[in-house]
Amino acid sequence: NTEIYYDDDADESHLETTTVAVLGYGSQGHAHAQNLDDSGVDVIVGLREDSSSRDAAEADGLEVATPVEAASRAEVVSVLVPDTVQPSVYADIESELDAGDTLQFAHGFNIHYNQIQPPEDVDVTMIAPKSPGHLVRRNYESGEGTPGLLAVYQDATGDAKERALAYAKGIGCTRAGVVETTFREETETDLFGEQAVLCGGIAELIKAGYDTLVDAGYSPEMAYFECLNEMKLIVDLMYEGGLGAMWDSVSDTAEYGGLSRGDAVIDDHARENMEEVLRQVQDGEFATEWVAENQANRPTYTQLRQAEKNHEIEDVGERLRALFAWAEEEETEDESVRMQ
Numbered sequence: 001n002t003e004i005y006y007d008d009d010a011d012e013s014h015l016e017t018t019t020v021a022v023l024g025y026g027s028q029g030h031a032h033a034q035n036l037d038d039s040g041v042d043v044i045v046g047l048r049e050d051s052s053s054r055d056a057a058e059a060d061g062l063e064v065a066t067p068v069e070a071a072s073r074a075e076v077v078s079v080l081v082p083d084t085v086q087p088s089v090y091a092d093i094e095s096e097l098d099a100g101d102t103l104q105f106a107h108g109f110n111i112h113y114n115q116i117q118p119p120e121d122v123d124v125t126m127i128a129p130k131s132p133g134h135l136v137r138r139n140y141e142s143g144e145g146t147p148g149l150l151a152v153y154q155d156a157t158g159d160a161k162e163r164a165l166a167y168a169k170g171i172g173c174t175r176a177g178v179v180e181t182t183f184r185e186e187t188e189t190d191l192f193g194e195q196a197v198l199c200g201g202i203a204e205l206i207k208a209g210y211d212t213l214v215d216a217g218y219s220p221e222m223a224y225f226e227c228l229n230e231m232k233l234i235v236d237l238m239y240e241g242g243l244g245a246m247w248d249s250v251s252d253t254a255e256y257g258g259l260s261r262g263d264a265v266i267d268d269h270a271r272e273n274m275e276e277v278l279r280q281v282q283d284g285e286f287a288t289e290w291v292a293e294n295q296a297n298r299p300t301y302t303q304l305r306q307a308e309k310n311h312e313i314e315d316v317g318e319r320l321r322a323l324f325a326w327a328e329e330e331e332t333e334d335e336s337v338r339m340q
């Protein structure tokens with residue numbers, strides 16, 4: 001049984017005499033910095049000299065310094081720049097970490113795959129809100145809070161977990177509930193989920209369904225509606241009530257057809273492929289590839305992105321969304337929603 005921590009389990013006095021350096025003022029950074037500040041915690045935002053985020057942080061009434069300056073003045077350093085740049089930002093601030101300080105993350109990639117190797121005398125913790133940053137901020141302001149994950153990688157002080165819980169309370173996560181996990185579990189399940197199911201798996205399922213219909217002579221418009229557009233209605237039902245709510249709401253014909261045919265599509269072979277994706281996450285093959293890809297300026301990434309944009313379903317969708325009202329009703333959030 002999973003332990004869930006709420007406000008009563010967290011003691012904000014752990015951050016009373018503490019300065020928190022929030023490195024980065026993007027999706028998560030702006031939310032953590034403002035929520036902590038509103039919770040009465042002393043916050044400094046760390047940004048590079050020419051940062052495009054500086055004006056926003058200052059307009060929000062926060063003090064801005066360089067990452068090095070912010071880290072040198074803080075006892076808790078919250079690393080909220082993009083995962084791919086964290087190792088280089090960390091290299092700049094490492095010498096500012098004193099014994100007993102906390103290095104705080106919102107995702108485990110760089111610690112778990114040894115891209116950042118902190119000294120042994122600091123606490124290394126994670127509070128990972130299960131939402132994009134603009135919702136972490138909005139939910140704090142509305143009093144609701146955002147569910148989150150907590151993990152302790154290194155407990156040098158003996159207080160790492162209590163301090164992390166205080167941080168979680170400061171950003172509003174303990175209002176909604178915080179679940180304990182490990183850096184390994186958070187990182188590996190996150191990568192597997194986005195690769196096999198949430199981003200990679202679903203995009204390929206949609207394209208494969210679309211291609212099958214169009215190749216068989218059906219109209220691209222019909223294929224788009226059936227295989228992509230209706231996905232949202234189905235996912236909304238699952239979000240509200242699990243698979244059961246979805247099966248209950250569709251027709252008996254859809255239920256029987258889906259139950260009897262679905263596993264012919266995601267068959268043993270597809271499941272073996274999922275295991276292979278998981279293996280590459282677990283043994284670090286994916287991480288090594290992604291780090292090298294970034295060092296080489298992302299050649300494969302750029303090419304894969306372009307190929308995805310060139311798929312016919314994207315043109316059909318653009319045309320259809322312009323013709324129908326639903327796209328206007330459901331304007332997407334101004335800030336990008338990322339899988340974390």
Ligand code: NDP
Nearest residue numbers: 024025026027028051052053080081082085106107132340
């Ligand atoms: P963002 O991409 O939104 O971070 C952008 C910020 O980082 C900007 O302030 C940017 O400022 C700064 N930045 C970028 N490059 C550098 C650099 N080289 N040196 C200094 N500052 C830099 O990050 P996210 O908020 O998306 O992610 C932060 C962490 O939170 C990650 O570990 C991520 O995995 C995790 N996370 C993200 C979630 C999300 O929904 N986005 C959800 C849960 C966790 P500048 O103008 O200088 O470029």
Ligand code: MG
Nearest residue numbers: 225226230254
């Ligand atoms: Mg149908």
Ligand code: MG
Nearest residue numbers: 190194339340
């Ligand atoms: Mg993710």
